[in-house]
Amino acid sequence: MHAIAELELTNVSRRTFLRGIAAGTFVLAVRMSPSAFAQDKKYGGEAMSGGLKDDPRIFLSIADDGTVSLLCNRAEMGQGVRTSWALVVADELEADLARVKVLQASGDEARFGNQNTDGSRSMRHHFDPLRRIGAAARQMLEQEAAQRWRVPVSEVKADNHRVVHSASGRQLGYGELARGAAARPVPARQALVLKTPSQFRYIGRENLPLIDGFDITTGKAVYGIDAQVEGMAFAVVARPPVYGGKVKTFDATAALKVPGVLKVFAIEAPAVPSAFQPLGGIAIVAENTFAAIKGRGLLEIQWEDGPNGSYDSARFRRTLEASAAKPGKVVRNNGNVDAALARASRRVGASYYIPHLAQAPMEPPTATARVTDDACEVWGSLQAPEAIRSDLAKRFNLPLEKVTVHPLLLGGGFGRKSKPDFASEAAILSRAMGGRPVKVTFTREDDIQHSFFHTASVERLEAGLDPKGRPIAWLHRTVAPTIASIFTPNARNEAAFELGMGAVDMPFAIPNVRVENPEAAAHTRIGWLRSVSNIPHAFAIQSFVGELAATARRDPKDYLLGLIGPDRLIEAASMSDEWLYGEDPKLYPFDTGRLRRVVEKAASEAGWGRKLPRGRGLGIAAHRSFVSYTAVVVEVAVGRDGKLTIPRVDIAFDCGAVVNPDRVRAQLEGAVVWGISLAALGEISFKAGRAEQTNFHDYQVTRIDGAPAEIRTHLVRSTDFDKPLGGVGEPGLPPVAPALTNAIYAATGKRIRALPIRDQLAPTGRKT
């Protein structure tokens, strides 16, 4: 915490101002907690680059007028992190939330702790540090007031932005106390007194307003694409349409004649696999974006496609299916599946397919950079500001502190903006322009064609059933190009973090389980997309549960509960899950009771079992991911013409204690729409190595008229804020698609095994 007048905040170089402070002994003391000495593996936020920071002097300042400024160290991309950060700190600080301003921290993990905003980690990892930041500052204010009044600190109490001494009736506002309080030592962690949940004023409260609500609704909110840097030029890039391709020849004569076009540069293509590097190509720098786009349209480029030039995703699907028909690397093995299959009274098998997808955030990837001989500055929509910072320091051979990254609001991310290739392009072009700032905009076509695509997958499931229709054997083959392929040449097996997204961490009470992972080669850039591998794994497993229930002639909800089995805690290791979202297995066992409860909650709230007219049906699915538990019931109506409508979705969710219920509900609503969108419409296909889709007319996403008429969110909330929290941004999504297709089966008897659904329900629908 620092008591400074508001003006000083802009006048003082934040870097100098904060660096001196961050090097204080308090940080060292935190680092040297007993567990840090042990050789134990680190988990959670402490295992992330930069770790967790909780020094109030780094994050908080209180101005003389009492205005609290909080530096948010995570990227805002719609999950509400800026609002939720403010409410947690305000609560423990006993501040008035209306007097808290949120500023965005620049990229600097050494100072601010981990800033890589992905994996549904922000609140899960930072809730406790945020509480400590608020509580420490509150105690410093109380100590300052007690000293001024010469009374014991036990007699004073912080109360809504002031400290009061009730015995004498004296009180002092936070603004009056701030300067003195800031000079006091930060209390040691053991000396901090956190609130009890009954004392919370904001944490857990419904319908708190968004901190950026006014700016968003008036056009004042500044997103990455909105950065305005004095003298900047505007650029677009023509990138190789095939991953691994490069420019053979180009002619920019016509492009350079477009009024406003300034320069044309060739950007070198990187070696493959290219990690997060830009793809190379021909860049047009102009006085405005339109001139750049127009100029690009007049470029004549001959491409050399390279080995991925024959990538055909329809053919690739058959390759994946062939691989799924044969044994592969065993990644989980309990009991003896082969023997159990041999003695089963019935065997059931099915394969499921999900194509590539693009994240397509409404704000396309965009960044602005200014690179001079001795410094580099970047503004953009960046999920991981430190990643681009270290990349640019290396690229331009600059010390890290000479690279400043300003993360602005993200107009959606969904995984795309954790890769800063677009910011690298802006920096390369600014350097080429002799230090003139350059904004690189991805057009929508660029975004859809040069995504880091969600993998394409075939999941083959086989079960052996006993005479009552219960599985005694479970064989799952998961085949999908891995994200690891963008880092490691010829990576062909799913990484632990992909297998641990629902394939190996399958909790059903089945004695014989084997999960195999046959190889798959990648022919395009594979990347993270909201919920990642949970999407195909949950779709396959929860669809297959529906198929088994039908085979056994049982109610799908009862059958699912039977598979989940008795309440128990399952250790990750017993499922060969080496990932567990980076969390401590002791803190986060798979709690089947929590999964059962969300299933029961969703079912009861949805009126499971109610009579429905012809052409209507209910479907259910449940899944744990990002250490949270979700169940979804979808109601569908399928017309005689095959038209699909969704009258209602009930989603029950358990992420442990709930910090900001309105934003949790918003994330669940969004997850439902996302799940429906990818299930109903989503597909990126490849021909001759090129993504065939270009914009929202052929890469269709759910619009308001395809969204459910009603989404009802049901929070199964823990009241224990000391128990570890679960993630929120992603875990709502995975069960949506299978709940939808299970509902379609209930309504029509048609089983959808390949996404997207698109016209499969039409009377003459396409075969899959």
Added chain:
Amino acid sequence: MSTFTVNGKTHGFNGDPEMPLLWYLRDLAGMTGTKFGCGRGLCGACTVHLDGTAVRACLTTMGSIDGRAITTIEGLTPDGNHPVQMAWRELNVAQCGYCQCGQIMQAASLLKATSKPTDSEIDAAMSGNICRCGTYPRIRAAIKRAAQGG
């Protein structure tokens, strides 16, 4: 040279008549509330009012607006308290918020023409505006709330 007004202020332009109003607003006039989403009239992020009616700024060329009046999100109301903006805030509609300027401009145009829209009228009027965060249920609710207040 064409002249037109943006939020009541007169602007002049003598550049490329093919330039979409979107890029004029964003790159030349520095008004970034109007968002780029697709460039082809497919997503509605750039919705502005042309003589009071919602249009896509990415499809509206600078050659076509001589003498016309443009209203952007920055000028929808002087204080940011249009009933649609207030309803949007009261229901916390936004997630990332990027598409919401376009959604609000479209909704304001809808309510001007249809003061009490039904669900299907809302869906029909708003189906050109994509929200990837999936705020559609709250958009419907906010439009109804704004209609009640208006």
